[in-house]
Structures are given as C-alpha cells and as structure tokens.
Amino acid sequence: MSDETKPTSEATSGAVTPEAAASQADAEREAKIAAAKAKAAAAKAARTASGESATEPTSADADKEAKIAAAKAKAAAAKAAREAAGDGGDAASPKPAPAKVPAKAAAKAPAKKEAAPAYVEIKDDPLITALRAAFQDDIKEAVTNNGQQIIRVVPERARDLLWYLRYDASVQFDMLTDVTAVHYPDRKAFEVVYQLYSIAENRRLRVKAELPEDQSIYTVCDIWAAANWLEREVYDMFGITFEGHPDLRRILLPEGWVGFPLRKEYPVEYRHNEWVAANLNILEIPEGADLTGKFE
C-alpha cells in the first residue's frame, strides 16, 4: 500500500519521485530558514547599532514594524519612569494620619426631608438660560434633584435639543452615557431618559422626554454611536419605537418574544409557555392546557 496511497498529484507530476520531492521540499525549507535567520541576525545587528528593536525590513510591514518599535520604546520608557519615581511613590505617604472627612461629604447635602421631592428650579445657569431662549416652551422645566440637573422636553423636540447639546451649546456633551426609559402606566406614558456627559467640562445633564405609549420618538444614533444598542435595548424592554434607527431589533430577548418585560403590566413570575414549547422544545403542553404561564 505504498504507491497506491500517494496523492495523485505527486504520482502524476512527472519525473520527480516522492523521495526526491520530499528532499527538494526539505532543501527549500532549509534555505528559507537560513534566509530568515540571516534576516533576523541582520535586524539584530541593526538594533544593536541604532538602539531600535528587531524589525524585518520588508516594506509592506514597515509601518507596522515602526509602530511595534515605538510601542516597545514606550513600554521601556514607562518602565524607566517607574524606576526613576521609586516604584510608584508609595513610600512618600507613610503617614498613618487619621483620615479627613472626604470633601464629598459636604457636597452630599442631607436630603433627609421626607416631604415633597426636592426638585428645584434652575435659575442662574448660563447653559440652561441659553437652552430656554433657544427652545422656549418646548422645554417644560429645568430642575435639579439630588444635586443633578434634569431637563424635561417635549418628545417631538427631544432630538433637536440633544443635537443642540451635542454640537451647538456652550457646554458640548460629547458622551451619551445612557439611554433608558421609565414606564408610568397611570399616565399611559414613558419617560425616555438620556444621560449626557461632557468630558471637557466634567458635567452631567439628564434629558427626559415624556412620551405617550402609542407614540414613537426619533433616534439619536447619528449623534452618538452609543445610542444604537441602547435604543435597541429600550425597544426590547419597553417597546418604544425609535424612528430612523438603522437596526431596530430585539437585543437581549430572542426574536419572536411576545411582550415587553419592563413595562409595569408585564408580570414578574411569567413564562411564555407557548414560546418555550415552540422554540426550546423542553415543554410538552397537554391538550387544552392553560397557557397563561403562571408559576405554581
């Protein structure tokens, strides 16, 4: 079973016998290894000469090699800096002094009054004043609660306001930290909540739009790329439609799920037996069974 098992390509490739082909291949590999070694040695010589790292002098990889060299140098520099600084400088603070009361404690004003929530109207804030001037009555209110600024806007202008805050306002909120919603069934409405953050100014702002249950709101995907998945999650959990969203599908729940779990009317202990039976094949439902899905 020697010659028969050889692949046809080698057997038919002419005068070259398998052994000769093998030795030829070996020789080629040896040559390649030798070339690679020579290259590596040359590169090493170059590195010792110039203090650079070993680089293969192929032009296609030159860019990447340069980056690698830079990265190595950076790592070495960081190490040197650390050594110079005496290992992080933790030796410089051996004082077992009693801890000061942190500055935060002062800022965390006691909101212990169990009376009405401390929603305080924002008065003398240049940004809010400018917003009020630009959006007039479309801004329902601008308040602080727990020391955090909140702007309520009509849903139709929410996108315009967010665009303004991203690009035109005196404080540009370049990061969209979060998008979420809160369901208020007694008002038959959702509050869509946008948490904004400005890295440069280190300032947060919350924009809220009260949206009737049957209305949709316009997407902000093109203002902040982060909104893509966040809006998909809000759609998944609340069923709020974001118009103009490029890819509005369920994200955490599977396709074909019925209902929106974070709406208040969605029960906690609930299993959609029909879906489970159809998709997971782990439940045999007897004829005429109750499919409301209450756990017993």
Added chain:
Amino acid sequence: MHTAIPLVTHHSETLFDAEEMVLSMGPQHPSTHGVLRVILKLDGERVVDLDCDIGYLHRGAEKIFENRLYPMIAPYFDRLDYIAAVSNGLLYVETVEKAMGIEVPPRAQYLRVILTELNRLSSHLLWLATHALDIGGFTVFLYAFREREEILKIFENFFGARLTCHAFRIGGMTYDAYPEFEAQVRAFCDLFPKRLEEYETLLNENRIWLGRTVGIGVISAEDAISLGLTGAPLRGSGVDYDVRKASPYECYADLDFDIPIGENGDTFDRYLVRMEEMRQSRRIILQALDRLPDGPVLGKVPKVIRVPAGEVYHSVEGPKGELGLYLVSDGGTKPYRLRMRPASFINLAALRKMAIGSLVSDVVAVIGSLDIVLGEIDR
C-alpha cells in the same frame, strides 16, 4: 485500501468562489469569554461585517429589582459582573446612600476602597490571563492565576466567598476586617510588583504578542467617545476620563494616584493602560492601608430603607469601565425603576467598529482587549 473519498471536480467559477461566508463564532467558543455569539461575515480571512448575538444570560435583573426591597437587591449585583462583584456591590450601596443622604463612616470608606481596588486587580489579572491565552500565551495565564488566587484567598477570608463577594451594606459594611487582613494585603502588595514585571518580561518584548496586538483593533478618541466607551478602551485612545478622578466617591479624593492613558487606541495600548492601572491600584491600596482610621464601620441607617421620591444617577469606575446606576424612587421601600448602565454592554457595541476589516484571528484579540463579562451585558 479504504474506499477513496470521491474527488470533487470544480468548474472554474465555483472553484474560485468569491462569495462571502457567514461564520457563527460562539456561544460556546472559549475566546468569546462566556456566552457571546458573534456572527461574522467573511471574505476569505477578512471580516466584512459582524453582529453580536447576546442575551443568553438574560435574567431580567432590572425587572427583579423593581420587586425587591432595597436590602434584598444588593446580592443580585454581585451576580451581574461576577468577576468584579465588589465594584458592583459598591455601585448599588453608594447609589442608595446618595439618594437617602446617608453618611458612611471613614473606616468603612477606606475598607471599601481597599476591597474594590483588590477586586480591580483580580479582574485585571483575569483579563490578562485570558487575553494572553486567546492570543497564544499560555504561560501568562498560569502566572496571573497564581496571583489572582492570593487575592481570592483574602476575599474568602473577608467575605466568605471567592467570587460573589458581599459585605457592603447600605450605610457601611456588615462587619469589620478580620485581624490578619492588613498583614495579608500588605504581603500581597509587596509581592505584586515583581510579579507584574514577570508578566511584562513575557509580553512586552514578545514578538508574537506585539505582532498580535500592535495596530490591532484601533479606535480613535473621537469614535471612542461617540461610542460611549469607558474604562481602558477609552483611556487607551488617549482620553483622560476616570470616574474616580472626575467625580470622586468614597475617599478617592484624598488618595494620590495617576490615570494612565494610551496614544494609539490599539490593543497594545489598552494592554499597557491596564498594566499601569494595576500598579496604581496597588498604590491606592497601600495609601488606604496607611491611613485606615479606627471607628465604626456602619453608619446610622433607618430600620426600614425607604428612599425619598426623586431620582439619582451615580457611577463608579469599575474594572471594565463606568458602571452607572439610575434610581427612580416613588418614596416606597422598593425602587420604582433601577437601571444599570452596563460598561461591558456599551464597550461590546464598539466591537463592530473595531473589527471590520481585520482578520478573524484579530477579532479574538479585540474581544479580549475590550474585557467584557457576559453576566453584566445580559443582566
């Protein structure tokens, strides 16, 4: 002689089939770090497009929160990001304290910081171990797990658990540190810098490591901000943003530490940032141990936790990025809505931007460098 497998003869157009292929990676793939499924559209080895399929671990956490009393919610947070349970627990108790205006005693604040930073170390070590393993550095995996084990032993002594650590209560801590705690943490801190250097010896000059990380998964600062990236993926792109500095909580304002930032926004810079973060965490732990005050560990907390009506957003710097919590209260004993801003979820959304155009093997490197945890993504 066995029956030969029939040779398939191709016509030229089918032999050089240029159609794109769709490949499903996961949800049981070891380098997707959990039950993440990535659907890759490939042109040869190049990624043309990809889509993440998540939700395999969805437990409806936010729905559960709305139906539990405030003290009952805390343990759920340990099970979101199970690699960094302490950071998650800290986020929850701090948010409720902020909404209620509860003062936390200084000793509890310092202990919280020490434990959270230890947890950051263990989380980063797990990241380093698995990230290196994905790329082919098995040795680092074993070394990093060796040190992580030391931290988990301290956790086991302190919390009675290795992963789902839980000792923070609204208003402080349930119990004080055990007697040998300080000595054990100091012993670990003495040992750790040498061990960090060991990892760097294995990686920083390693030709394969550099080839697999430098210039891979590049994201510009502008894109990173627009995508809402936080943590090392944002700082690796050169944006100086860390919640511990931007809006200090606990006693971070009193402690001296630096925020490392990268330049190129590639996988290698994110690696450098996290390695330096580990050194800074050690610095924080040592300072906090030096200043650890005496006193009680639990502040004045009402018997029944009832958050005044209103809303609050609070965030902490978790090992994976900014962990945020948005609490809406109607004045009752249960939250009306408790929304967690999951750092991993938002960081993972950037995978598409970072991986399109790269090779399949680089997708693995990028997922590793994002440092995601599916328990937090799916909630």
